Amino acid sequence: MTKHFKDYDKNSSDEDSASSYDGSSGEEDYGLSDNNDDNDMSEDETLNETADNKDNEEDDDDDDEVVKAIKAEKTKPRDHPPAITCEDFIVDISLHPAKNIIAIANIVGDVLLYEYNNDETKLLNTLELHLKACRDVEFDDEGTTLFSTAKDKVILATDVETGKLKRCYEDAHEEPVYRLLSLDKDKVVTGDDGGTVKLWDLRKPDPVFTIKIGEEHVSDMITNDAQKYLVCSAGDGVLTTIDLKGSKIYTTSEDYDAELTCMGLFRSDTKLLVASSTGKLYLFNWKEFGLHSDEYVGQKHAIQCMVPITQNIVVTSGEDGILRATHMFPQRQLGVVGQHRLPVEKIDISHDGQYVASCSHDNDVKFWNISYFESIESIIDVNQKQNKRRDLSNNLPSSSLKNASDFFSGLA
Template identity: 75%
Template sequence: MTLSFRGFEKNSSDESDSDSGEDFEEFNENDSADSIQDEEENMSDDEAATTMDNETKNGDDDEDEVVKAIKAEKNKQRDHPPTITCDDFIVDISFNPSRNLIALANIVGDILLYEYNTEETKLVNTLELHLKACRDVEFDIDGTTMYSTAKDKVIMAVDVETGKLKKCIEDAHEEPVYSLKCLDDNKIVTGDDGGTVKLWDIRKPDPVFTLKIGDEHVSDMITNDAQKYLVCAGGDGVLTTIDLKGSKIYTTSEEYDSELTCMGLFRSDSKLLVGSSKGKFYLFNWKEFGYHSDEYLGQKHSIQCMVPITQNIVVTSGEDGVLRAAHMFPQRQLGIVGQHRLPVERLDISHDGQFIASCSHDNDVKFWNISYFESIDSIIDVNHKQNKKKDMSNNLPSSSVKNAADFFSGLA
């Protein structure tokens, strides 16, 4: 935005007390521009500084209050890393769990590693790992090993510090691998486009088990700290739970009327939230995966991704490119965290919980400071009557768009 400012001061000439035209003409000749300039040059430094201060003050008084508010917003100290703009479509992102490092997986099969802080993002490594489009990238629990998978059916394990390849599993699945989840003790699980899930110990050449759970892609997988059950969301609208210890299917849910796209855990892992391509959320009690305990319409667009922020708050996004926050217990919309011009593909949260990152179809990765949620979480009024339409359009502090009411509140 280009702003123009007006700070000019026009001084009118003093009227002459002289009653003769000759005197007036004589005044114009003697008080020439040169004599006025000489007078200004003979001013003391203090007098000149005072004059400049007065002119500046008068100019500032002429500025519109809205312009001042805009300038104040522009001059605020940055509280989040700058946007990363990429040449290629970003398929997935993953924050390192122990340092300020984020991995970006793109459509040409490369993984880009960026260090970040509030002032800059710095590309520290480009890893050309896959021959086809990446599908998923994840760090292990310590952040020392990075796993990736792609449409080429290959699973890669890379040392984060050196960038050297630790493990390469070719033809890991018969179908392209769609999703990957890190467990502990060198174990990962992968799901493919054809509904097959495999558990791997990367120290061994073959999978620990292989289970066919459906006919559509495995869109997301999740487990809790105990890692007894692995819950898989499917493109066929079915939630399938695998008993990891017993290497068998534990239960399957009813078939829902849309693709199940993403999942998150809340309330000390006792509640499972599942998003869908029709904008609905389904809430399950942990271990009770056959049928949801509650459901509600989150938005009219497809929900592609979610990230839990606190034990009660989730941020979701998808087809409309808007990141929205909701409080789950009680359920109510909190507002807009941020926005992209195009659909959002993935979300993730930093190791310290201060930022979330989002990647969009416009090849941008944006960062949002969400530290304010800790205070919001503790002051939610359970008896407050929700205006859902108003709350869904409310711009939260991290949003790049300000609410008109907030913006003009200090201008009265």
Template identity: 75%
Template sequence: MTMGFRNLDSSDEYDSDSSNFSEENVIGDEDNHGLSDNDSSNSQDMNENDSGEDDDDVVKAIKAEKNKPRDHPPTINTEDFIVDICFHPSNNLIAIANIVGDILLYEYSNEETKLVKTLELHLKACRDVEFDDDGTVMYSTAKDKVIMATDVETGKLRQCYENAHEEPVYKLLPLDNNKIVTGDDSGTVKLWDLRSQNPVFTLKIGEEYISDMITNEAQKYLVCAGGDGILTSIDLKASKIYSTSEQYEAELTCLGLFRTETKLLAGSSTGKFYLFNWKEFGLHSDEYIGQKHSIQCMIPITQNIVVSSGEDGIVRAAHMFPQRQLGIVGQHNLPVENLDISHDGQYIASSSHNDDVKFWNISYFESIDDLINVNEKQNKRRDMINNLPSSTVKNASDFFSGLL
């Protein structure tokens, strides 16, 4: 996966608690607010005598919200469970890897999403799909222990490693100069040069699965998060372990870089974020409560803002410096496993257990980042349920704020 931004279809709903309303709950029927014909007539008579003008304004406000032009691609619905997604680094193309071993390539625009190619690459469930930096090669791996490099334009195989690991590969990360690193279910990391059939090095760094891997532009250190709750860094130049962190209380699930790659953020299955200084991976410098449920995935949006999601299906945004919840970017009905950001930074895509991929237009974050007041006291409860412009679910107060 790579990194992205804003919106959702009008059919999506979220009923988190009494302070958050779905469109159905707030709106009812657009014309009579969910009343029967008789009730509607009686209500209309009462409105004419009492507050008909106010009701007319409410209806206008609701319709105005519903009739705003689409600002994001339509949802993609698939037949099979989605394991991973990845945006192309320069074109409006997204790769979707599924549980039957196929990778679907979709073109997307504001008006439509169109399947352009289906690649039947693996015999078992895919685990990860990634593009190289220029988008000419697509890498994939699966439970069949095979790593493939496929030409994006022709669909032809460029390289194939069968039985690449003794255990299924869980995570794959492309590097520069035709190199990739892979981590498997049993804590083994391998560095590959596509011009050779054998790995450059093999390191056993733990006993649990490698959940995520990340490096910076210099690509000297590779940082690996593990199911054992340990953050391990590898010196890629020296082909050896650089440092090992303390063991955390739960799995470390995902990683992201911030502040011009000087800060590393790790998400966990307890809903906590741990912040590390780059090259100081032994112990975190700060920690935050991100949410009550497991954080399964994250994506940096700006140098300060992270979007994350997980078991509750809610896609949330948080400012990390200072730490503050910004609100809900969007929502799924089931857990979210993957997030990615488009090449132009306009959209985030998220995939859930509903076998769907939703797009959110997040361009508004460019202005939000500059408006954060570091001295303002946060109302965390309010911000946790606040719906940002990308979410089609509206707080009841949104409809009335300009009418009172």
């Protein structure tokens, strides 16, 4: 299967991509018309719900406590750092675990460190690390070490404070490294374009183990606090779990019909959410990785990245450039958090939970204030029937889009 955005050819594809996403200046630019359709409802159900809601929609809006909370939050001033625009195509971002610092990896192999606050963003350092395009960049848990990898098959560990190199693994993989994940105690795990996963200990010159999990690229990797199991999603549509303690494959899932692209943990790490290139979301119970327990239609377009915001809420984005918030337990679309003109490559959350940052094919990084999620989550009624058509068109306080149905008319 074809890998999504990380092999994006900036010089040859900018014009084509811009023409695909830069249409009229109305709401269709952001896919709002498409996303007002209820993807997982039959045509009859959609027509019936539309008819039922037509006369009562205004009353429903007034009675829905979630909608009331969103309206109230919309009227408040929403501070966030200004956008960062870079000269080169942005491949990945990582937010520092303890400070207002963001690392931005680009297609020429550099990593830019910016400090951010509500008033400004300031460039702290430019690290010229790789000879070819970066693929992934991650801070360790303490924020003292920055891990990076690139198409040059090199894995680097850099001191954040001094910018000095702490460890270099040349020719770390036979194929370019696609994904990197920092573990505890100076350990990092990497996955490449050919389906090989390696565990590294910075105190040792060679990998702790090398495991082949498939033939397609390793798109994402995740583990919980115990770090016993490493779950790997891949381009072949299979979820593979590695026993990190035993250095062996623990289990493999059924074959899914599309690339599995990204993952997130919820409910105190007891629930694993996996997204696909067809826009579907699969929910797994932790340790039960062979078959999903639930399935949702997230959106019509490929989901490329996600970030858990609370124990129940996830923000996803990807091909259409829209950042959407979804409450998973119960499953309910909350609305649009923010938007880019072109596809979104990565989302990350700040150390204090106040912002999410996203990077797109526009060579920009945008920040979105998401502090209002706590108040919204606390009033969601698990027994209330969902109005999916309305929820899909809601724009949350962080979004600058006007609502497709003038839901927030006069509130912006």
